[in-house]
Amino acid sequence: MSEAVLSEALPQATAPRDAMAVAQKIVPWALLGLAIVAPWLLSTYDLNLLARFMAMAILALGLVLIWGHGGILSLGHGVFFGLGGYALAMHMKLVDLPQGEIPDFMLWSGREALPWWWEPFASPWFAVAALLIVPALLAGLFCWAVFHRRVGGTYFALISQALALAFATLLISRQDVTGGFNGLTQFSSLFGFGLTRPSVVFGLYWITLALLCLAFLGLKLLLGSRFGVLLRATRDGENRMRFLGYSPTPIKVAAFTLSALLAALAGALFTLHAGVISPAMVGVVPSIEMVIWVAVGGRYSLAGAIVGALLINIARDRVSSAFPELWLYLMGLLFIVVVTLMPRGLAGATTALIEKVRGR
Amino acid sequence: MDSAALLLPQLFNGLSVASLYLLAAVGLALSFGLMRVINMAHGEMLMLGGYLAWLTLMVVPGGFGIIAALPVAFLGTAAIGALVHMGLIRRLADRPLDTLLATWGLSLILQQAARDLFGPIGVEVRAPDWLSGSFTLAGVVIPSARLLIIVMTILVLGGIAALLDRTRVGLDIRAVNQDRMMASATGINVRAVELIVFCVGSGVAGVAGVLLALLGPVTPNAGQVYIVPAFLVVVMGGLGSLTGTSVAALILGLFTALAQIFVDVSIAQMLMLVLVILFLQVRPQGVVAVRSRALDV
Numbered sequence: 220m221s222e223a224v225l226s227e228a229l230p231q232a233t234a235p236r237d238a239m240a241v242a243q244k245i246v247p248w249a250l251l252g253l254a255i256v257a258p259w260l261l262s263t264y265d266l267n268l269l270a271r272f273m274a275m276a277i278l279a280l281g282l283v284l285i286w287g288h289g290g291i292l293s294l295g296h297g298v299f300f301g302l303g304g305y306a307l308a309m310h311m312k313l314v315d316l317p318q319g320e321i322p323d324f325m326l327w328s329g330r331e332a333l334p335w336w337w338e339p340f341a342s343p344w345f346a347v348a349a350l351l352i353v354p355a356l357l358a359g360l361f362c363w364a365v366f367h368r369r370v371g372g373t374y375f376a377l378i379s380q381a382l383a384l385a386f387a388t389l390l391i392s393r394q395d396v397t398g399g400f401n402g403l404t405q406f407s408s409l410f411g412f413g414l415t416r417p418s419v420v421f422g423l424y425w426i427t428l429a430l431l432c433l434a435f436l437g438l439k440l441l442l443g444s445r446f447g448v449l450l451r452a453t454r455d456g457e458n459r460m461r462f463l464g465y466s467p468t469p470i471k472v473a474a475f476t477l478s479a480l481l482a483a484l485a486g487a488l489f490t491l492h493a494g495v496i497s498p499a500m501v502g503v504v505p506s507i508e509m510v511i512w513v514a515v516g517g518r519y520s521l522a523g524a525i526v527g528a529l530l531i532n533i534a535r536d537r538v539s540s541a542f543p544e545l546w547l548y549l550m551g552l553l554f555i556v557v558v559t560l561m562p563r564g565l566a567g568a569t570t571a572l573i574e575k576v577r578g579r
Numbered sequence: 580m581d582s583a584a585l586l587l588p589q590l591f592n593g594l595s596v597a598s599l600y601l602l603a604a605v606g607l608a609l610s611f612g613l614m615r616v617i618n619m620a621h622g623e624m625l626m627l628g629g630y631l632a633w634l635t636l637m638v639v640p641g642g643f644g645i646i647a648a649l650p651v652a653f654l655g656t657a658a659i660g661a662l663v664h665m666g667l668i669r670r671l672a673d674r675p676l677d678t679l680l681a682t683w684g685l686s687l688i689l690q691q692a693a694r695d696l697f698g699p700i701g702v703e704v705r706a707p708d709w710l711s712g713s714f715t716l717a718g719v720v721i722p723s724a725r726l727l728i729i730v731m732t733i734l735v736l737g738g739i740a741a742l743l744d745r746t747r748v749g750l751d752i753r754a755v756n757q758d759r760m761m762a763s764a765t766g767i768n769v770r771a772v773e774l775i776v777f778c779v780g781s782g783v784a785g786v787a788g789v790l791l792a793l794l795g796p797v798t799p800n801a802g803q804v805y806i807v808p809a810f811l812v813v814v815m816g817g818l819g820s821l822t823g824t825s826v827a828a829l830i831l832g833l834f835t836a837l838a839q840i841f842v843d844v845s846i847a848q849m850l851m852l853v854l855v856i857l858f859l860q861v862r863p864q865g866v867v868a869v870r871s872r873a874l875d876v
Contacts, residue, residue, distance in 0.1 A: 290676075292676040292679065292680075364859075368860055370814075370859050372676065373616070373676065373679065374814050376679055377810040377814055378814060378855065381807050381811055384807050385848050388844075388848050389845045389849055392843060392844070392846075503803075503807070514680065544694070547687050547688070547690070547691040548691055550687055551684040551685065551688035551691070554683055554685075554687070555684040558680045558684070559667070
């Protein structure tokens with residue numbers, strides 16, 4: 220049964236003469252090879268950008284899981300991205316401080332002592348554990364509270380957007396403990412490694428790439444497994460699942476929590492590469508923009524999500540620095556056109572193209 | 580400070596906030612009841628209403644320009660609502676989540692267009708003299724502009740209730756709301772009904788935009804402040820019910836205003852979200868539920 224579902228995602232490559240099939244096999248490996256040697260090909264600036272965008276692609280993979288295969292539209296994933304980023308950033312703010320001092324922004328807002336909940340973040344291991352556990356707990360609790368009462372669909376999207384708004388507003392208003400609008404920035408080291416050393420920059424890039432590949436493969440296995448079938452079945456007929464004796468809530472909660480975990484990991488990696496995390500990256504607008512990466516790439520396709528996240532972010536970097544006004548029009552048009560005319564995104568268009576070539 | 584002295588003005592303040600939530604949410608709720616879709620560009624209808632008020636005041640100066648602005652904003656935003664419905668919403672029938680995303684794209688475009696046309700810092704709609712003052716009632720200082728907001732909301736609500744209960748169109752709307760297929764089978768033009776509801780809802784948001792302009796400058800993202808609470812009102816209110824939406828707006832408006840006596844605005848916003856989630860634990864179907872034998876409502 221699961222094979223039947225999988226075959227939709229993996230068109231059979233049987234005919235050896237078929238150039239398309241060969242290309243399909245070669246292209247991903249060639250891209251991966253390029254990605255591995257990228258540190259020697261790109262400037263430090265471009266490498267840093269690529270690493271940031273790869274971190275975001277990890278989040279996009281999580282959205283394929285819940286939106287494409289689970290039918291759950293989250294407009295609040297910036298929250299989990301932000302929690303991951305802030306948890307790591309808090310540690311990196313503390314690690315450079317001499318004994319007994321508090322971060323500069325706290326001094327500026329007139330605080331004299333570190334808040335108690337900041338203190339454990341002095342330990343890197345605590346920070347790493349917290350950056351995964353806190354978002355996962357919040358996500359699990361939040362979506363369970365909504366889903367177990369059979370509230371879903373549009374309602375869930377609107378509630379998750381309200382969560383993103385509340386989170387960003389809270390961060391901005393509590394300037395003395397969160398850094399306010401400017402967020403947290405100026406980090407120098409993690410686990411004793413200086414973040415500006417070239418070897419560390421390369422290493423962090425490869426770690427990001429490795430985690431992206433790991434997330435991709437893990438989700439690919441998961442979507443092909445029995446769980447993937449149950450998730451898609453819940454998406455297509457939640458009540459039918461109930462009649463068949465399954466409870467849809469645990470399935471949806473598990474998928475949502477996992478995607479929040481990926482978002483948190485993405486947020487932490489992004490913060491490392493960008494050197495900053497601020498409310499501007501976690502609120503309503505960034506949260507919904509994350510969805511458009513996946514919409515462009517193709518909501519059902521993991522590979523599509525990676526391509527979409529990279530493409531949109533590269534385009535944004537190029538266009539928005541030159542014509543900031545144009546970018547918002549472009550973004551708006553992209554939402555409308557992709558969603559109305561090509562709901563399967565680039566991945567769907569590619570598959571259609573391959574089928575067409577094969578059909579001849 | 581005497582807490583009672585703080586309570587009454589905040590209560591009044593809460594009523595006016597609730598009124599704005601309600602005006603912003605009623606169009607969303609009615610069309611959600613009919614079509615199961617939310618228009619994310621609805622907040623921009625408030626913004627457009629504000630700019631239309633500003634434009635009207637340039638043509639009709641004097642004390643009663645703001646009164647003239649109300650029908651102008653209603654008709655203007657209703658017309659734009661018609662375009663949105665015919666050009667976008669109708670094409671996405673049966674894809675509610677995609678409608679959210681596509682209309683969000685529209686909202687980005689409208690905001691940027693407003694920024695390019697009217698400037699990023701916004702325009703000021705000066706309240707006429709008879710609205711800019713305040714008067715004292717039972718020891719409470721009541722700003723006239725906020726009183727106008729409450730009065731207008733009651734009038735608009737009464738108008739919509741009359742439309743739904745007393746007219747032929749209202750009968751059709753209620754029929755489609757209850758059972759779309761059956762209504763269609765009895766010869767009701769479902770698409771026309773949807774269009775009318777969408778236009779009226781957009782128009783009401785435009786009126787809300789005029790009233791909002793009395794409280795502060797009209798900026799390109801003026802609608803964003805009220806739209807997320809309005810979404811929560813829809814979630815809490817129940818499907819397409821005017822009573823449910825009104826009660827939900829009242830609860831959330833008063834709750835935020837009263838919460839602000841004790842905590843700051845950002846915490847109040849967080850508490851509002853928690854309140855809605857807790858409310859859904861008790862009544863997931865909303866304040867008022869439309870009785871139905873359908874499994875998938």
